Amino acid sequence: MAVDSKIVELINADIDGEISPADKQELEAALAADPEAQAMHAELSGLSRALHELPDLDPPPHLKHAIMASVPGPQKEPAREGWLQSLFAAPALRYAGMFAAGALLTLSLVSSDQLSDRAFTDVTGLVGTISSEVPEGPDVQTARIDRPEVAGRVSLRSSGPLLIVDFDLVSSGPVDIEASYSDQTVWFNGFAQLESTGASVSAEAGRFTMQIDGKRRSAVFLHNAGDRDVAINLQFKSGDAVVYDTEFSYAQDASGR
C-alpha cells in the first residue's frame, strides 16, 4: 500500500527541517504505525545526508582578484576623441580600430628587423577576433592558468598562414610572458589588444615578450610562412620566478589544410 500523500508531505517537510511541532507529532505517530512510511523516511533521510555530505568546494584562490580586476573602476571624465578615435568612429570599424591601435602601438614598441616589409600583411579577416570569445574546438588549443600571480587562459589557433595566440588574463602585478618558437620560418606578425594601454610587446627572431599588469585581453599574430609544424613555448614570469609554463604544438596535418 502506498504511503498516504499527507504523510509523504510531512516526511519531506521533516527532511527539510520545515515541519511544525504539531505536524512532527503527527508524523511520528504515522511512522510508528506504518513500516512503509518508516522506510520512505529512512530512504529520504539517507539521500538528504548524502547530498549534505557533498564537499564544500573552495573557489580558485585567484578568482576574487580576477573578478575585481574585471569590474570597471570609478567613472572617469570621458577623453576627448583624438584623430584615431574619430577615424574609427563607426561601430563596425571599432574593433578594426582597436586592432589598428594595437598595431600602431606595436610598431612603436617592437624593435625587430623581421617586421619591416612582411609584417601586418593582411589581417582584415581577423578584425573582431580579439573582441570575440575564443571558440573551443579540436582546432583550438587552450591552456587554463590558475596561479596566484596570473590566471585566465591562452589559446592557439590558425587562420590561413597565421597562428593566433589569444591571451585572456588577469595578473596581480607585472607578469612577463616569454614566447619562443624554434622554426625560423615563423615570425612575429602583429599584436592587438582590447585595452588601449596595458600590455607591451617586443619581438626578435624566434621569440616575443609581452608584459601584462592587471586584466588584459590581447592577441599575438605569428606568420607561419613555411606552413610547418611549430612548437611555441610560453613562460610566465613574476620577477625572476617562472610561475607557469606551457607549450603549444601546431601540426600542419591537424589543421585540416
Add this chain to the structure above:
Amino acid sequence: MNKPDDKELMERCSKGDRQAFETLLVRYEKPVYNAAYRMLHNADDARDVTQTVFLKVYENLDQYDPAHRFFSWVYRIALNESINWLKKSSRQEALVHETADQGDGPDVMANDEQLGEGMEAALMRISEDYRAVIILKHVLGCSYIEISEVLDIPEKKVKSRLYTARQLLQERLTQQGLH
C-alpha cells in the same frame, strides 16, 4: 563592529563603492561557485560562470530591486548563467552519456566516496530545474520561501519540485547501483 548587511552594501555599491562590492563578493563567491559547480560538474566552467555572475551583478546594479534580498538575486543569476552555459556548450548531453556508462550494476556495494561521486553523477542526470531546486536546498541551505524567491515560483511548487527531484535522484542512484 557590526558587519554591514547586504542591503547596505548594495546601496553603497550603487554609489560606486568598489569596496562594498568586494565585501559582497567575499560573502557570496563561495556559495555561487559551489552552486555553479554542482550545476555544471566542471571546475573551470564554474569559475567562469562565477566570474560572469559577479560582473553581471556589477553591471546591473541599477536593476536590483531592494524589495528582494540580495542573495536571491545573485543565486538566480548564478543558476540562470549555469543553465545558459550548459545550453551553449552542450556539455550536458555528453555528461549524460558519460555518467550513464559509469554504472557498475546493482551488486556493487557503495562506500561513502562512491556514493559522493555517484551523487554528483546522478545530479547531472536530472534536468536543470530539478537540479537547481536540489542545489538551493541542499547545497545553499535555502528555506522553501527563499527557494520560492530565487526561482520565482510559489512555495507549494517548490515542495512538489523538491519531492520529484528527490525521487528522480533516487532512481538515478539505483540505476547506478548506489542505492
